[in-house]
Amino acid sequence: MKWLRRLGIALAVLVLVLAIGAGTVYGVSASRLSRSYASVKGHAVTVHADSATIERGRHIATAVIKCVDCHRADFGGGLVVDDPAIGTVAASNVTTGAGGVLARYDDALLERAIRHGIGHDGRGLWIMPSYEVQGLADDDLAALIAYIRSLKPVDRTMPPLRLGPVGRALYVGGKLPLVDASRIAPDITHPVSMPAAPTAEYGKYAARVGGCFGCHGETLSGGPIPGSPPDWKPAANITPTGLQAYDEAAFVKLLKTGTRPAGTMVDSLMPYRFTKDLTPSRRSRRATNA
Numbered sequence: 001m002k003w004l005r006r007l008g009i010a011l012a013v014l015v016l017v018l019a020i021g022a023g024t025v026y027g028v029s030a031s032r033l034s035r036s037y038a039s040v041k042g043h044a045v046t047v048h049a050d051s052a053t054i055e056r057g058r059h060i061a062t063a064v065i066k067c068v069d070c071h072r073a074d075f076g077g078g079l080v081v082d083d084p085a086i087g088t089v090a091a092s093n094v095t096t097g098a099g100g101v102l103a104r105y106d107d108a109l110l111e112r113a114i115r116h117g118i119g120h121d122g123r124g125l126w127i128m129p130s131y132e133v134q135g136l137a138d139d140d141l142a143a144l145i146a147y148i149r150s151l152k153p154v155d156r157t158m159p160p161l162r163l164g165p166v167g168r169a170l171y172v173g174g175k176l177p178l179v180d181a182s183r184i185a186p187d188i189t190h191p192v193s194m195p196a197a198p199t200a201e202y203g204k205y206a207a208r209v210g211g212c213f214g215c216h217g218e219t220l221s222g223g224p225i226p227g228s229p230p231d232w233k234p235a236a237n238i239t240p241t242g243l244q245a246y247d248e249a250a251f252v253k254l255l256k257t258g259t260r261p262a263g264t265m266v267d268s269l270m271p272y273r274f275t276k277d278l279t280p281s282r283r284s285r286r287a288t289n290a
């Protein structure tokens with residue numbers, strides 16, 4: 001029974017190769033994920049907690065950056081990924097309630113978490129969209145911090161982070177941009193104040209920190225969303241070529257309702273649930289001058 005023995009040997013080799021592959025993926029991902037960013041220094045901003053500043057912070061957290069999509073409207077946290085193969089990732093409870101982490105953060109540490117994606121313990125935070133948010137101006141950042149500190153404590157404990165076998169393979173293969181801290185220059189300088197609104201410069205700023213570029217691409221010409229599963233729709237081309245059917249009113253309607261000029265709805269990947277609250281111009285005065 002020579003062929004049976006050959007088959008046995010082939011199977012044994014296959015199992016060995018798979019085991020070595022899985023072991024390598026596990027080892028490489030564990031070592032990359034354990035990298036510490038503790039040497040990156042947080043950058044202090046002056047935070048004023050007047051009501052106009054808090055309102056600007058609320059606007060950024062809900063309509064512009066959409067922190068609430070992951071952290072929930074009360075910032076008490078929520079599951080972002082929950083799949084045995086990919087992993088379990090919860091956005092933290094960023095309040096002072098039971099299970100919340102806010103008490104561990106002073107303003108400089110919050111700055112580092114938001115604009116550099118680094119936790120209070122120096123760990124690279126998973127899925128925090130800091131690569132986009134790194135360009136947030138000091139005055140908007142201060143307003144966001146004032147808003148977060150104004151929220152009621154929420155008692156909610158999130159499950160621990162876990163990366164499953166497929167999640168690890170995708171991460172090691174560069175298909176899952178999990179830790180933005182690894183892509184952000186530690187010594188990056190930040191703008192002091194947001195551009196005046198409404199101007200094209202302000203639009204570009206809001207599109208950057210608000211993630212339009214993150215999904216629609218650096219040239220806004222659309223394509224597959226980085227790190228997305230294969231069944232997700234690609235982002236649309238939103239350059240003038242792609243938006244020929246749109247005038248300004250139609251564009252505003254899309255952002256407010258998700259309805260295209262032809263009356264069809266865009267896929268819910270397009271975050272119109274949040275962009276609906278964008279305002280025609282900037283809403284409040286500058287936080288640092290308040």
Ligand code: HEC
Nearest residue numbers: 065066067070090091092101113119120125126127128129
């Ligand atoms: C795409 C989802 C997502 C968005 C949007 C998001 N976060 Fe997070 N955030 C997370 C996840 C997931 C974690 C936990 C990561 C970890 O523990 O590795 C986190 C962690 C944090 C932490 C650190 C908490 C801790 O456990 O130490 C802070 C602070 C934070 N986020 C604030 C914000 C703010 C402010 C915004 C909006 C500017 C925001 N996040 C937007 C997903 C998100």
Ligand code: HEC
Nearest residue numbers: 210211212215233234235236238254260266267269270271
């Ligand atoms: C999370 C990813 C994501 C973000 C962030 C995002 N979009 Fe989209 N957007 C999409 C996807 C996906 C589509 C295509 C949906 C479809 O095909 O039904 C889309 C469609 C659109 C359309 C409709 C285009 C058409 O073909 O009719 C416009 C306009 C648009 N987005 C503008 C924006 C703007 C402006 C921003 C920033 C405020 C933004 N998007 C942020 C994913 C995103």
